[in-house]
Amino acid sequence: MxxxxxxxxxxxxxxxxxxxxxxxxxxxxxxxxxxxxxxxxxxxxxxxxxxxxxxxxxxxxxxxxxxxxxxxxxxxxxxxxxxxxxxxxxxxxxxxxxxxxxxxxxxxxxxxxxxxxxxxxxxxxxxxxxxxxxxxxxxxxxxxxxxxxxxxxxxxxxxxxxxxxxxxxxxxxxxxxxxxxxxxxxxxxxxxxxxxxxxxxxxxxxxxxxSEAEERRIAALAERARIARDMHDVVAHTLSIIIVQSDGGRYAGAHDPAVARRTMETIRHESERALHDMKRLFGVFGGSAHADYADIDALVDQARAAAASSATAPSASSPSSTSPASSAATPASSADGTITRRVDGTARPDLLTAAASTAVYHLVQESLTNVRKYAGPNVHVVISERWTDRSLEIAVTDDGRGASATLDGHQPGYGLLGMRERVEAAGGTVTAGPQVGGGFAVHAVIPLGTAAAKPYDDPDSAMQSDPAVAPPRQSSFLAVPTKQIDSPVMPTKQTNPTVMSTERSERRHLPDPALPQIPTWAQLRDRLRSKPIAQAVLANGEPFNWVERLSQWTERHYLATDIIGTLLLTAIMCVNAISMFDGYLDGITGELAVGRFIVITTMLPLCFRRRFPEGAALAVVIVSSFQLVVFEPVLLSNLFALCALYSAVLYGRPTAWRWTGVASIGVAALFGFKVLVSDYGYASVLHWMLRSADYSANGWSPLRMLVEAAMWAGMVGAMCVGTILLARWQRSSGANALVLQAREEALQAEQAKQKVLAANMERDRISASIQAEVSETLTLVIDRAVAGIRMLDEAEARGEEPSAESIAAAFAAIGQQGRIALKHMRQLLSVLRETGFSDEAHAHDHAQPAMQLRPAVSLDEQLAGTSRT
Known part of the structure; x- marks a missing residue:
């Protein structure tokens, strides 16, 4: 400078x-x-x-x-x-x-x-x-x-x-x-x-x-939180059912081998399903397929079956139910309890976004899991839904132990925290806590949307837990290239689970196909209006004067500014139709009417030179080519075609200079040819094509006429090239508001892509170790169930009835292994939630406290007013 x-x-x-x-x-x-x-x-x-x-x-x-x-x-x-x-x-x-x-x-x-x-x-x-x-x-x-x-x-x-x-x-x-x-x-x-x-x-x-690096880090940490949340929802729910089933089968199946076999088969099936869901969580499908509002009935039936199977089991307070595992993982029986679901109003699940539908499912799932674990025996659960035009209010209440559930010494976990994250990501609110008269209540309000308004909802993607991560809309009038980044960590043949999960969710909520409709006036107005541009204020806080306000208005309403300016200029040009060769056109032979037609057709596309830059330039090229071929005069207004060329290169796509450059060369060559045929006595190119000469040739030699035509073509081509170079320089200088706005949108889109990439890389880094550990614990539970079934089969093969002690011991081993697995899973969740990156490639980040994932406040404060996971 x-x-x-x-x-x-x-x-x-x-x-x-x-x-x-x-x-x-x-x-x-x-x-x-x-x-x-x-x-x-x-x-x-x-x-x-x-x-x-x-x-x-x-x-x-x-x-x-x-x-x-x-x-x-x-x-x-x-x-x-x-x-x-x-x-x-x-x-x-x-x-x-x-x-x-x-x-x-x-x-x-x-x-x-x-x-x-x-x-x-x-x-x-x-x-x-x-x-x-x-x-x-x-x-x-x-x-x-x-x-x-x-x-x-x-x-x-x-x-x-x-x-x-x-x-x-x-x-x-x-x-x-x-x-x-x-x-x-x-x-x-x-x-x-x-x-x-x-x-x-x-x-x-x-x-x-x-902030690109910081956003990638945050996205990776958010992915860790998502994995922790989904692990809790997928594994903890299943393990709680397994523990309840094993405790119930320990007593109900002791003297009935058929009941014992059915219970062990159920435990094995649930464990295998949890193992399969864990693989889906880290694999190519992106999460469990059973996580939707439509699956709540199946969830309730599953909870009822688990409660029925433990109907003969003693309560958690019974001395016979003691276990070497911590009391935090000991389930309390909900025998003789009931689960009631009530719906008030017309249910419209199609108005729930995929994220909201998943959040409702996991809210009910977590609430029923907590009832089984902490509410005590003979608990009555009520699931209440109230549908309005704007929201869904859902509450899960019980008449169990409520605040006294913490007397057994269990510590708060991450269930309610994950529930809150899901509901808040869907735009809702949730409250949870013990009731005054006893029992516990979870209440959530989730806003409803339209069935079509689900562009980025994905219940299995951590990107959707933060609304700021949603990719911004691209500008329709300007496109800036974004940097393409290929991750060396991601397998080349692995499908992006986030994308596939999004497609699965969108297919599930996709509205019925409809025929194309004619846009309304309001829709046309929205398409034609200027894209919003952010406006700044003076540093000293003083208000802008009228000139500055008018300047900002023209920047903000650039389409209206272009229309007003173009119409005024067109009116002036129509009054004074000036030819570049013969001066003012006269009206004797109709040339004035032709001139006005040329002015109007070549100038009007400039009204949209910034709103639809390439479209306006294409219209000017077509009209100019038609004029050069059909009509005789070349007007001064034709020079304003350079404005359309400038706008197309400046505000259009990054590659717009290529086709506009080729078009400019074509128009320049056509102009030179028009000059050449004019020297031969033809009024226009069309007259030459029809071989109808209206004027006599100027008598010049062919070489001289070719030189003159080449000079005119070169001059027009040079002006076009200069205009393209000027627009390219202006675009690269970063001194244009529309260019900067498009660049900001491109940066936001690139940032969103980098967040998804960072989340995928973090998932790949931690999936191998954590998936192996969780799979091992679940496999041990399956092995215990298979061992119990084998013991029953061997006894049946020998024609003997297994003893009650052996059946009880088999169920005790399954329950003990389930409690060990649940305790280990809680430790893994703590590692995921409360530590930073997991791999050695990011070991240097552990030296920076800011790089470690820590809750903003303690869990006790985050779970204020609650007393269970």
């Missing part, structure tokens, strides 16, 4: 020196008349502050003002570099402190009035030391035809006519100078508002780029 301004100042000094050298005359001052040398000195000296006009705007403006005052007093009344005062005023308004803007405008106005008076005095009265004449006898001088103010220095006479002339000249100069100051101030205020918005958008883009 400083180097560019310095180069500009040097070039201005050279230009001013050449101007004075070519004119050979100067302007008089208050005291002396100055030749070329002093004029060049003052012009060169006053270009120095222009070199620092953007680096030190206020200091440069003050230095120029001081030099201007010195010049007006002791130098020429006016030099060419005085026009730089407008540039310095513009710079100090745009780049200086906004609080000093008014002071500099007042200073510029005062200098303008002073300069007006000095210029008028020096031109009418003349320099003090060089009067027009000093006659010895004033009475002998003929005053007719002499200037009115020539006697001011000669004889000290200041006539009324002289004063009037001075006032008139001063007023003329003052109005001219103040008009320039006002115009400069308006342009500066307009540009300042624009630059404030651009700087704000640049800072946002820089912030997005700077």
């Amino acid at each position: 400083l180097a560019m301004d310095s180069i500009t100042a040097v070039m201005l000094a050279l230009v001013f020196g050449l101007l004075f050298g070519s004119t050979g005359s100067g302007f008089p001052g208050l005291f002396l008349s100055y030749g070329m040398g002093p004029q060049v000195f003052w012009s060169t000296a006053m270009t120095v502050p222009a070199a620092t006009r953007r680096f030190w705007p206020q200091a440069s403006a003050l230095a120029f003002a001081a030099m201007a005052v010195l010049q007006l007093i002791a130098g020429p009344s006016m030099v060419f570099s005085d026009f730089l005062s407008l540039l310095l005023l513009y710079s100090v308004i745009v780049y200086g402190n906004p609080r000093n803007t008014k002071a500099f405008i007042v200073l510029a106005s005062a200098l303008g009035v002073l300069a007006s008076a000095v210029i008028a005095w020096s031109s009418l009265v003349g320099p003090y030391f060089e009067p027009y004449m000093r006659p010895t006898d004033i009475s002998s001088v003929d005053l007719n035809g002499m200037p009115e103010c020539w006697l001011v220095y000669a004889d000290g006479q200041f006539t009324g006519q002289c004063a009037q002339n001075l006032m008139q000249q001063t007023a003329i100069y003052a109005v001219s100078i103040l008009s320039c100051i006002v115009a400069t101030a308006i342009a500066a205020f307009w540009q300042r508002a624009r630059l404030i918005t651009i700087r704000m958008m640049q800072e946002r883009n820089d912030a997005l780029q700077a």
Whole structure:
């Protein structure tokens, strides 16, 4: 910036020196008349502050003002570099402190009035030391035809006519100078508002780029939380059923081998299903397929079956139910209890997003699991749903032990925390805690949406637990390329579980296909209106003036601005249809009507040059080609086709310059061919195609006509190439609000992709070890169940009835292994929730406390008001 301004100042000094050298005359001052040398000195000296006009705007403006005052007093009344005062005023308004803007405008106005008076005095009265004449006898001088103010220095006479002339000249100069100051101030205020918005958008883009690594880290930690949440929902629920089944079978099947076999088969089936769901959780399918609102009935039936199987088991408080496992994992029987589901209103599960539907399922699942584990015997559970037009209110209440459930010493876990994360990710709220009269209640309110409004809902993706992760919509008028990143960790043939889960969820909630509909006026208006652009505010908190507000309005409503400007320009061009070759078109032969048609058809697409840049450019290319082929005149308005070309390259796709460049070459070649056929006497290319010559040839040689056609084609092609290069430079400079907005959207989209990639990589890193550990614990439970079934089969093969002790021992071994598995799983959940990255590649991150996943507050505080997992 400083180097560019310095180069500009040097070039201005050279230009001013050449101007004075070519004119050979100067302007008089208050005291002396100055030749070329002093004029060049003052012009060169006053270009120095222009070199620092953007680096030190206020200091440069003050230095120029001081030099201007010195010049007006002791130098020429006016030099060419005085026009730089407008540039310095513009710079100090745009780049200086906004609080000093008014002071500099007042200073510029005062200098303008002073300069007006000095210029008028020096031109009418003349320099003090060089009067027009000093006659010895004033009475002998003929005053007719002499200037009115020539006697001011000669004889000290200041006539009324002289004063009037001075006032008139001063007023003329003052109005001219103040008009320039006002115009400069308006342009500066307009540009300042624009630059404030651009700087704000640049800072946002820089912030997005700077936060890319942090967002990837957060996404990886969110994926760890998702895995922990899903592990809890998939494994803990199954293990609690297995423990209840084993405790019930320990007593119910002791004297009934058939009941014992059915119970062990159920335990084996549930364990295998949990193992399968664990593989899906870490594998290519992205989670359990049984996690939807529609599966709540099956979930309730499963809970009823588990309660029935443990109907003969003693309560957890019975001494016979003691276990070496911790009491936190000991299930309490819910024998003789009931589970009731009530629905108030018309159920509309199709209005639930996939995330909301999954959240409701897991809320009921976790609530029933807690009832089995902590509520005690003979518990009555009520699942209440209340559907309204806006939301679903669901509550799971029981009349169990409630707050006294913590008396056995169990510690809070992650069940309610995961429940809250799921519900809040779906936009809802959840409360949970013991009731006053006993029992426990979980209550959630989940908003409803439309069946079609599910663009990014994915219950199995950690990306959807944070609404900020959802990829933003891409701008329809500008596209910026995003960086493609291939993960060296991800297997090349592995399907993205997040994508597949999203597709599965969307297929499940996909609305019925409908025929295409004609868009309404409201939809057309929404498509045509300008894309919103964020607006900034002044740093000092002061409100914008009317010029800055108007500038921001035009930036925000750029479509309306383009339409108004294009229509006004079209009207002017239609009134004065000027041909590039024959001047004004006349209406005798209908050329004026043709000219107006050409103006309207070539100008109207410019109304959408920023909203639909490539479409507008394509329309201009088609219309221009048609005009060059069919019609004779080439109008001045055709030059505005370069505006469409500029907009297409600047605001269109990154590769728009390719097809627009090819189209420009084609139009330039067509223009050159039109000139060639015109030299041969054809009015247009169409006349040449029909071989109908209306005019006689100009008699030039074919070579000369080819050279002329090539020159015109080259000139048009050069203008198009220059326009494309200018647009490309403007696009890369980052000084356009629409370009920056599109770049921000591209960065957000890239950031969303990087979040998904980071989550996938983190899942791959931790899946191998954790999946192996959980699978091992579940496999041991399966082995215990298989061993019990084998013992029953061997006894049956021998024709013997197994003893009650052996059956009880088999169920005790299954229950003990289930409790061990549940305890181990809780330890794994703690590792996932409360530690940072898991692999050695990120070992250096453990040295940074900020890089470790820790709850924002303690679990007790997060689970305030609750007393169970």
